[in-house]
Amino acid sequence: MKKFTQEAGVVLPLNRANVDTDFIIPKQFLKSIKRTGFGVNLFDEHRYLDKGEPDADNSGRPLNPDFVMNQPRYAGARVLLARDNFGCGSSREHAPWALDDYGFRAILAPSFADIFFNNCFKNGLLPIVLDKAVIDALFNEVEATPGYELSVDLAAQEVRKPNGETIAFEVDQFRKHCLLHGLDDIGLTLEDSAAISAFETTWREKSPWYFTLSN
Amino acid sequence: MVISMSSKTLYDKIWDAHLVTQREDGTALIYIDRHLIHEVTSPQAFEGLRLAGRAPWRADANFATPDHNIPTTKAERDAGIDGIKDPISKIQVTTLDDNCREFGILEMSMDDIRQGIVHVVGPEQGATLPGMTIVCGDSHTSTHGALGALAHGIGTSEVEHVLATQTLMAKKAKNMLVRVDGTLQRGVTAKDIVLAIIGEIGTAGGTGYTIEFGGDAIMALSVEGRMTVCNMAIEAGARAGLIAVDQATIDYIEGRPFAPKGEVWERAVEAWRDLHTDEGAVFDKTVTLDAATIEPQVTWGTSPEMVVSVNGFIPDPQQEQDESRRESITQSLSYMGLAGGTAIKDIQLDCIFIGSCTNSRIEDLREAAKVVAGQKVASTIELAMVVPGSGLVKQQAEAEGLDKVFIEAGLEWREPGCSMCLAMNADQLGDGKHCASTSNRNFEGRQGFGGRTHLVSPAMAAAAAIHGRFVDVRDL
Numbered sequence: 001m002k003k004f005t006q007e008a009g010v011v012l013p014l015n016r017a018n019v020d021t022d023f024i025i026p027k028q029f030l031k032s033i034k035r036t037g038f039g040v041n042l043f044d045e046h047r048y049l050d051k052g053e054p055d056a057d058n059s060g061r062p063l064n065p066d067f068v069m070n071q072p073r074y075a076g077a078r079v080l081l082a083r084d085n086f087g088c089g090s091s092r093e094h095a096p097w098a099l100d101d102y103g104f105r106a107i108l109a110p111s112f113a114d115i116f117f118n119n120c121f122k123n124g125l126l127p128i129v130l131d132k133a134v135i136d137a138l139f140n141e142v143e144a145t146p147g148y149e150l151s152v153d154l155a156a157q158e159v160r161k162p163n164g165e166t167i168a169f170e171v172d173q174f175r176k177h178c179l180l181h182g183l184d185d186i187g188l189t190l191e192d193s194a195a196i197s198a199f200e201t202t203w204r205e206k207s208p209w210y211f212t213l214s215n
Numbered sequence: 216m217v218i219s220m221s222s223k224t225l226y227d228k229i230w231d232a233h234l235v236t237q238r239e240d241g242t243a244l245i246y247i248d249r250h251l252i253h254e255v256t257s258p259q260a261f262e263g264l265r266l267a268g269r270a271p272w273r274a275d276a277n278f279a280t281p282d283h284n285i286p287t288t289k290a291e292r293d294a295g296i297d298g299i300k301d302p303i304s305k306i307q308v309t310t311l312d313d314n315c316r317e318f319g320i321l322e323m324s325m326d327d328i329r330q331g332i333v334h335v336v337g338p339e340q341g342a343t344l345p346g347m348t349i350v351c352g353d354s355h356t357s358t359h360g361a362l363g364a365l366a367h368g369i370g371t372s373e374v375e376h377v378l379a380t381q382t383l384m385a386k387k388a389k390n391m392l393v394r395v396d397g398t399l400q401r402g403v404t405a406k407d408i409v410l411a412i413i414g415e416i417g418t419a420g421g422t423g424y425t426i427e428f429g430g431d432a433i434m435a436l437s438v439e440g441r442m443t444v445c446n447m448a449i450e451a452g453a454r455a456g457l458i459a460v461d462q463a464t465i466d467y468i469e470g471r472p473f474a475p476k477g478e479v480w481e482r483a484v485e486a487w488r489d490l491h492t493d494e495g496a497v498f499d500k501t502v503t504l505d506a507a508t509i510e511p512q513v514t515w516g517t518s519p520e521m522v523v524s525v526n527g528f529i530p531d532p533q534q535e536q537d538e539s540r541r542e543s544i545t546q547s548l549s550y551m552g553l554a555g556g557t558a559i560k561d562i563q564l565d566c567i568f569i570g571s572c573t574n575s576r577i578e579d580l581r582e583a584a585k586v587v588a589g590q591k592v593a594s595t596i597e598l599a600m601v602v603p604g605s606g607l608v609k610q611q612a613e614a615e616g617l618d619k620v621f622i623e624a625g626l627e628w629r630e631p632g633c634s635m636c637l638a639m640n641a642d643q644l645g646d647g648k649h650c651a652s653t654s655n656r657n658f659e660g661r662q663g664f665g666g667r668t669h670l671v672s673p674a675m676a677a678a679a680a681i682h683g684r685f686v687d688v689r690d691l
């Protein structure tokens with residue numbers, strides 16, 4: 001997994017509650033059997049004026065000038081500022097893949113949907129929960145200041161503003177450890193193979209009816 | 216405290232029974248009994264296994280069926296895999312076949328009568344059993360909680376993790392009880408209950424919780440109705456929904472192909488009888504609804520919480536005090552092409568979709584058929600389709616003559632799959648069209664680019680097909 005230590009960059013404000021994973025990456029792009037290449041179709045239905053198709057050339061497509069991401073001042077954004085319940089809906093991991101592929105490294109919101117939140121960590125993308133008041137203030141500052149950047153320091157658990165102020169955030173310690181070191185979950189779990197096998201043996205004796213799937 | 220430590224919620228019981236290791240920070244390794252697989256969220260996981268040179272930990276814990284990309288017209292289905300015209304969809308379906316073959320995983324493939332929407336097929340085959348932990352790379356895995364299983368959606372990285380280790384790294388959620396007491400009015404169904412719950416607690420109301428649905432109105436539902444309720448737990452923000460096991464659950468499972476038999480069945484049933492919340496167990500949050508006050512529900516916006524009674528009105532954003540809510544309502548209405556203050560019954564409909572893992576089982580089709588029998592779909596409806604949840608549901612419906620009822624009324628009778636629930640196949644809602652749909656998500660573009668979805672029960676969708684607009688099924 002990709003490491004996350006410290007990241008800084010332009011902030012894109014997406015002022016909308018309940019952004020669902022269909023919004024982040026529409027279903028037609030889920031037909032891919034690859035993990036990469038979703039960045040050009042991130043927020044596709046809002047970013048472009050026409051309907052996107054998988055494997056198509058996106059370079060000539062008409063951009064939606066009203067969508068915040070298309071404003072030149074937010075080009076190359078690395079930090080996404082979002083509203084409540086970000087990432088709700090389908091479990092598609094294509095959503096964090098698309099955000100990551102586009103270049104986002106951290107997402108700041110008052111709340112996230114559970115599955116999406118979890119999926120972010122598996123892909124080296126850091127979702128950060130901050131108080132609604134703090135998020136409100138950030139929206140105001142970002143919108144008022146072209147080129148507004150934030151820096152995110154995972155080890156220190158701090159978001160740093162351009163004026164040097166810092167905002168502390170909480171993160172699960174195990175997830176922090178995995179992100180900081182880019183650890184692979186499966187490798188870690190397999191270190192507990194013996195415990196899994198022992199559990200399985202006992203469980204099979206106790207509940208054999210869960211072990212009878214065959215054609 | 217007097218409350219004994221031994222009083223557990225149903226969620227606590229299943230969680231504790233599957234705990235392999237527990238770390239100090241609260242992260243646990245949970246053993247997974249059943250892993251359901253479909254074609255969309257699994258290819259990258261199988262590829263990951265191959266790249267790392269890993270084999271599935273226990274191939275016989277897995278169960279696969281393609282559903283999202285499958286075409287639903289008879290001509291296409293008769294052509295087999297070549298009937299999938301979109302080459303990218305076709306690759307995804309053949310990739311699932313190849314992966315299942317390579318890794319020795321049981322698959323109900325496209326040409327198997329048992330194929331269907333994974334959340335319909337699992338319970339139907341007895342692959343979903345009470346007390347199990349079940350995961351699938353699909354958020355509507357919550358459906359299986361209706362049988363007293365702890366079931367939830369996972370991402371593709373976790374699909375790979377479960378394939379490789381038979382476990383999931385997880386943190387225990389909090390316990391929420393949603394109790395629905397009393398008796399439903401005639402014509403009001405499981406779908407209306409769950410939409411009313413989401414209207415009450417909001418789409419983030421269950422975030423961080425496992426929701427147990429209880430109360431006499433829930434326990435009075437058939438097992439299929441319970442699946443409809445648990446299916447949409449995720450739309451209330453909860454990864455998992457759960458319902459206690461009772462005699463109805465056991466009767467539903469008995470005799471299904473993969474259910475235990477003989478002496479093992481007897482032992483299993485005895486163990487399952489304990490799958491309910493103990494008296495005195497404490498929930499972190501409890502929400503109570505009165506079944507008698509629930510009316511048929513219709514969503515008007517682009518989030519399932521944007522829901523009112525069929526006799527209600529679309530809210531006027533001008534009347535909304537909270538700025539962010541006002542903004543959300545305005546955005547939704549602009550997408551939906553609707554004005555605040557409009558009566559739900561005045562919305563003009565173009566399309567009807569009866570299907571999806573929420574409402575495509577045999578009882579759903581019976582309810583819809585009862586409403587349309589002997590009538591004709593309104594001339595203003597461009598497309599009305601019924602998509603059974605599995606090949607076996609379709610077969611059963613045809614044995615009962617439901618297909619003829621639909622066809623005579625002017626609805627299309629299709630082959631099983633996810634279809635217009637998310638429109639990954641050719642079944643897409645047109646730009647700007649309004650659809651009464653029995654599915655679970657009314658997000659922008661969900662049923663097709665620019666499509667406008669109104670979530671309702673099967674009976675309400677059927678009545679809307681006949682009238683071209685929403686009518687109160689209680690008046691029929």
Ligand code: SF4
Binds near residue numbers: 333353571632654655
């Ligand atoms: S029917 Fe719809 S919600 Fe259910 S699994 Fe298929 S796409 Fe997902």
